[in-house]
Amino acid sequence: MITPTKGIAPDRCLLAIGAQVLLQLDEPRSVSQTWARLKAWRSETPSAFRSAGLSVEQGS
Structure with a gap:
């Protein structure tokens, strides 16, 4: 629950x-x-x- 695992998506873990x-x-x-x-x-x-706290940038 603290870190992502097979059963817990990365955007749902406490970290x-x-x-x-x-x-x-x-x-x-x-x-x-x-x-x-x-x-x-x-x-x-x-x-x-x-x-990851990243945003998507549109490339040209």
């Missing part, structure tokens, strides 16, 4: 979720504000890139 929360803390925020930002970020970011 990745903690990293995702830290990405949202670019300034002091309440728990509610952080959770709202995390939910919005997770809905906008493709799941393959969520666990």
Whole structure:
């Protein structure tokens, strides 16, 4: 549960979720504000890139 395994996707393990929360803390925020930002970020970011905290760039 802490790290990804065969049965736990990388974007669902505690280590990745903690990293995702830290990405949202670019300034002091309440728990509610952080959770709202995390939910919005997770809905906008493709799941393959969520666990690494990477974004997809469009190439020309």
